[in-house]
Amino acid sequence: MSDKIERVKTLIIGSGPAGYTAAIYAARADLKPVMYTGMEPGGQLTTTTEVDNFPGYPEGIDGPTMMVQLQQQAERFGTEVRIGMITSVEFSKEKGGIHKVVADGEKQIEAETIIISTGASAKYLNIPSEQRLRGGGVSACAVCDGFFYKGQDVAIVGAGDTAAEEASYLANICNKVTMLVRRDEMRASKAMQHRVHSLKNIDVRYNTEVDEILGEQVVEGLRMVNNQTGEKEEIAITGIFIAIGHKPNTDIFKGQLDMDETGYLITQGKSTKTNLPGVFASGDAQDKEYRQAVTAAGSGCMAALDAERYLASIGSVEEAIADKY
Ligand SMILES: Cc1cc2nc3c(=O)[nH]c(=O)nc-3n(C[C@H](O)[C@H](O)[C@H](O)COP(=O)(O)OP(=O)(O)OC[C@H]3O[C@@H](n4cnc5c(N)ncnc54)[C@H](O)[C@@H]3O)c2cc1C
Numbered sequence: 001m002s003d004k005i006e007r008v009k010t011l012i013i014g015s016g017p018a019g020y021t022a023a024i025y026a027a028r029a030d031l032k033p034v035m036y037t038g039m040e041p042g043g044q045l046t047t048t049t050e051v052d053n054f055p056g057y058p059e060g061i062d063g064p065t066m067m068v069q070l071q072q073q074a075e076r077f078g079t080e081v082r083i084g085m086i087t088s089v090e091f092s093k094e095k096g097g098i099h100k101v102v103a104d105g106e107k108q109i110e111a112e113t114i115i116i117s118t119g120a121s122a123k124y125l126n127i128p129s130e131q132r133l134r135g136g137g138v139s140a141c142a143v144c145d146g147f148f149y150k151g152q153d154v155a156i157v158g159a160g161d162t163a164a165e166e167a168s169y170l171a172n173i174c175n176k177v178t179m180l181v182r183r184d185e186m187r188a189s190k191a192m193q194h195r196v197h198s199l200k201n202i203d204v205r206y207n208t209e210v211d212e213i214l215g216e217q218v219v220e221g222l223r224m225v226n227n228q229t230g231e232k233e234e235i236a237i238t239g240i241f242i243a244i245g246h247k248p249n250t251d252i253f254k255g256q257l258d259m260d261e262t263g264y265l266i267t268q269g270k271s272t273k274t275n276l277p278g279v280f281a282s283g284d285a286q287d288k289e290y291r292q293a294v295t296a297a298g299s300g301c302m303a304a305l306d307a308e309r310y311l312a313s314i315g316s317v318e319e320a321i322a323d324k325y
């Protein structure tokens with residue numbers, strides 16, 4: 001460990017839409033935010049080609065470009081962006097207490113406020129054809145990418161409420177949706193199952209798994225296998241949606257911050273406050289419901305406002321942020 005300990009007013013962990021929006025607001029409020037980008041600078045949107053639903057881009061924008069622009073906007077107001085990981089944290093339980101974090105296993109930082117925006121990672125099947133075709137017809141977000149398959153035949157893998165909801169969403173847009181359910185029943189609620197079965201263009205295949213996604217550059221088909229009989233079948237599709245769950249990137253906060261059984265951070269009421277004073281959570285790390293760039297950005301804004309108000313309440317900054325806007 002290096003012995004020189006750096007002190008910052010606001011430390012932002014994560015560089016997706018939530019982190020950069022928090023950075024823009026915090027920097028404009030003169031909180032001199034320091035951001036650690038983590039292992040995926042720019043976050044999940046850097047893995048997608050086309051973002052069509054973020055307000056302000058009438059022609060759409062590719063994810064990596066959007067995230068570079070967000071970074072530039074945050075840096076314009078003085079955010080210090082550092083490539084690196086926060087590897088451990090020791091949060092204070094006291095109002096006005098100092099939070100201690102370690103970056104990259106060695107650099108010690110003390111922060112008056114922490115904004116967590118570490119996001120969530122979609123779970124994938126982890127078969128080679130899926131990894132090869134990510135962005136070429138394999139997606140983990142039907143709400144984000146479904147529109148690109150309007151009128152086409154697609155498949156979806158999953159059996160929970162999210163999978164059922166996404167299958168219904170796709171059924172409204174696409175010609176036909178083949179839904180692969182690994183077991184002989186869905187985990188989704190009865191109401192969601194009923195909705196899926198009521199839609200004529202969803203073909204639910206039970207006891208069925210992906211054997212291979214077909215296509216070289218883009219998805220052209222799917223080979224399914226019945227896990228009871230071993231029987232294989234190929235269908236033509238142009239897109240496949242993996243809806244087998246997300247994992248929030250919150251392991252390093254375990255034991256210190258309240259989280260639900262899947263690891264999503266719990267925030268208080270409509271705020272971004274966690275159970276510890278001066279620690280705020282934004283974006284997908286605390287939102288299993290919406291998981292969109294615009295909602296992540298909105299909660300990043302809220303986290304910066306909450307952080308600034310907290311600092312004002314402990315006398316660390318003079319004015320509330322509201323006075324500055
Ligand atoms: C393929 C795909 C396409 C999508 N398309 C769209 C779309 O078209 N429209 C839309 O609105 N949404 C889309 N989404 C969803 C959107 O990307 C997410 O909702 C959004 O990125 C969440 O933002 P976030 O800031 O909460 O987290 P993320 O974008 O997940 O970013 C998390 C950040 O935290 C960092 N991090 C994690 N752990 C640490 C650590 N220990 N230390 C430091 N940093 C850390 C990571 O490196 C990353 O920078 C898509 C998602 C995927 C996967």
